[in-house]
Amino acid sequence: GAVVSQHPSWVICKSGTSVKIECRSLDFQATTMFWYRQFPKQSLMLMATSNEGSKATYEQGVEKDKFLINHASLTLSTLTVTSAHPEDSSFYICSAREAGAYEQYFGPGTRLTVT
Amino acid sequence: AQTVTQSQPEMSVQEAETVTLSCTYDTSESDYYLFWYKQPPSRQMILVIRQEAYKQQNATENRFSVNFQKAAKSFSLKISDSQLGDAAMYFCAYRSGDTGANSKLTFGKGITLSVRP
Numbered sequence: 001g002a003v004v005s006q007h008p009s010w011v012i013c014k015s016g017t018s019v020k021i022e023c024r025s026l027d028f029q030a031t032t033m034f035w036y037r038q039f040p041k042q043s044l045m046l047m048a049t050s051n052e053g054s055k056a057t058y059e060q061g062v063e064k065d066k067f068l069i070n071h072a073s074l075t076l077s078t079l080t081v082t083s084a085h086p087e088d089s090s091f092y093i094c095s096a097r098e099a100g101a102y103e104q105y106f107g108p109g110t111r112l113t114v115t
Numbered sequence: 116a117q118t119v120t121q122s123q124p125e126m127s128v129q130e131a132e133t134v135t136l137s138c139t140y141d142t143s144e145s146d147y148y149l150f151w152y153k154q155p156p157s158r159q160m161i162l163v164i165r166q167e168a169y170k171q172q173n174a175t176e177n178r179f180s181v182n183f184q185k186a187a188k189s190f191s192l193k194i195s196d197s198q199l200g201d202a203a204m205y206f207c208a209y210r211s212g213d214t215g216a217n218s219k220l221t222f223g224k225g226i227t228l229s230v231r232p
Contacts, residue, residue: 001162034219034220038158041204041225041227042224042225043206043222043223043224043225044160044206044222046219046220049219091158093158093160095160095220102148102165102210102212103162103165104220106159106160108157108158108159109158109159
């Protein structure tokens with residue numbers, strides 16, 4: 001199946017700093033990408049949906065000024081957590097889908113720890 | 116809005132035995148897809164099986180099969196000959212048949228499956 005990569009896999013940052021997470025589709029054109037947040041033993045919570053070249057659509061309750069999403073190309077989307085705080089510590093997963101496809105492919109996730 | 120319900124938070128099965136994970140959903144749509152995803156300790160989401168709502172035949176992938184009851188809005192996963200590697204969190208998910216750009220997956224809360232050796 002198609003491959004989605006995420007970088008970094010694990011990041012530690014200090015409170016107040018910003019951190020960027022990259023999501024890449026390696027062998028297909030991802031017209032739509034999704035960003036999820038997951039707490040231990042819980043389900044995936046959709047944060048936002050992004051379409052290449054367009055502004056992301058954020059889910060209710062997600063601060064768009066805090067979680068900046070950019071989807072500038074068909075193979076790359078980035079999530080920037082601005083002014084991170086300890087409560088932003090979580091596991092972030094991206095997922096990507098081709099136009100017209102029913103299936104979406106998941107990246108391996110990024111563990112963010114804010115100290 | 117669509118909802119997906121997985122009411123059992125945890126289940127356990129003896130190695131080589133069969134286990135069934137339950138899932139119900141609610142929708143007013145007639146065209147949709149249903150999925151079971153596996154999330155092992157590595158936390159990589161893996162697609163186990165999918166079912167198109169318009170297909171009456173239950174999907175099967177090796178040891179994994181589903182019991183899709185469209186009228187009852189039920190979509191259970193049966194794992195036969197359970198293996199230690201099946202231990203994971205399993206998520207049931209729904210997606211509208213609309214393949215538009217913003218069509219998204221709705222996940223259940225998940226169930227943690229443990230396999231006893």
